[in-house]
Amino acid sequence: MIADYMRSHILSLESYTSARDEFSGYAEVYLDANENWKDFSLSGKNRYPDPHASELRRKIEEVMGFRVENTVLGNGSDELIDMLIRIFAEPGKDCVLIERPTYGEYKVFAEINGVEVINVPLTDSLELDVDAIKSSIDEKSPKIVFICSPNNPTGRSYDIDVIREIADYNPSLTVIDEAYADFDPSFVSAYTLLKDNERVAVLRTFSKYWALAASRIGILIASPVVIKAVNKIKAPYNVSLSAQRDGLEALGNADGRKAVLEEILGEKKRLEGEFGRFSFVEKIYRSDANFLLIKVSDADALYLYLMKKGIIVRNRSREPLLSNTLRITIGSKEENDKLLEAFDEREKSTVS
Numbered sequence: 001m002i003a004d005y006m007r008s009h010i011l012s013l014e015s016y017t018s019a020r021d022e023f024s025g026y027a028e029v030y031l032d033a034n035e036n037w038k039d040f041s042l043s044g045k046n047r048y049p050d051p052h053a054s055e056l057r058r059k060i061e062e063v064m065g066f067r068v069e070n071t072v073l074g075n076g077s078d079e080l081i082d083m084l085i086r087i088f089a090e091p092g093k094d095c096v097l098i099e100r101p102t103y104g105e106y107k108v109f110a111e112i113n114g115v116e117v118i119n120v121p122l123t124d125s126l127e128l129d130v131d132a133i134k135s136s137i138d139e140k141s142p143k144i145v146f147i148c149s150p151n152n153p154t155g156r157s158y159d160i161d162v163i164r165e166i167a168d169y170n171p172s173l174t175v176i177d178e179a180y181a182d183f184d185p186s187f188v189s190a191y192t193l194l195k196d197n198e199r200v201a202v203l204r205t206f207s208k209y210w211a212l213a214a215s216r217i218g219i220l221i222a223s224p225v226v227i228k229a230v231n232k233i234k235a236p237y238n239v240s241l242s243a244q245r246d247g248l249e250a251l252g253n254a255d256g257r258k259a260v261l262e263e264i265l266g267e268k269k270r271l272e273g274e275f276g277r278f279s280f281v282e283k284i285y286r287s288d289a290n291f292l293l294i295k296v297s298d299a300d301a302l303y304l305y306l307m308k309k310g311i312i313v314r315n316r317s318r319e320p321l322l323s324n325t326l327r328i329t330i331g332s333k334e335e336n337d338k339l340l341e342a343f344d345e346r347e348k349s350t351v352s
């Protein structure tokens, strides 16, 4: 049972209940939450928002297919990562497992919470090292195994059968962070594993494909036991009214996102082709996300050169297995043209 892996005091915790938890429906007069009666915003912002974001979660089910009873929303998926660590891992005692290189927040939140991080390197081809992960699970009994797919910063989606093998083997929680799933046309979500395995949890975000990074909306899709635990510890109003409205608006305009996706995938292909022309580009990694990781002859120098031109990319050279790499987000056609122009100038100055 996944509940056996949670910290015991969380299970017995009596959580805060807001006035709006005890009453649902419509009332004539609300004098229960000490709000200001005057709505200066003319759009309901004087009232506390729905703590469960029920309307948005119903829309998420309709558009993305994640059932309402399997979801809870966070102030970005980063907040959900933090909450999962706090639910499962005892500070100073427990550990979580991550692969390296991967998204940096799993480690940061674990360390903030006084939870040890077990690092399992990816293979040289940047795939999951299943045997090494399994033996680390045996040896260290991590409370959470994090898998980022498509992985940031490598861009690689992992085979769903490999993820299933790890999640089935792991007796504790396996979290699959699918922040970039929408950019991979052949992606199979680990959500499909949840019906046979209550220890699977999936993270999605509105920050990338849905173009709402500023609104801070993350989705956790998990078994009802895990959802219940998150609802117990989360701040009641963690997703603002504006954010809930932004999310609804975005899901109502899915066609617009789809059109931009096609552009991003086209531009990714174009950049992959163009990058090959430059003598300082040594390798373009296969990417299933909206960014490209490239290996160059001198990443630090190129990074600074681009910065001087007003172009900011991410230098990932300090990550294991990724010496001399830059991670470049696929921008608009105009932004990508500016990047290529800067690459051209760089090429001329290095060749001559």
Ligand SMILES: *Cc1c(COP(=O)(O)O)cnc(C)c1O
Residues within 6 Å of the ligand: 075, 076, 077, 078, 079, 103, 148, 152, 177, 179, 204, 205, 206, 207, 208, 213, 216, 217, 218
């Ligand atoms: C960008 C990103 C997120 C998004 O985090 P939010 O808090 O939802 O903005 C989550 N996971 C990964 C791997 C990311 O790259």
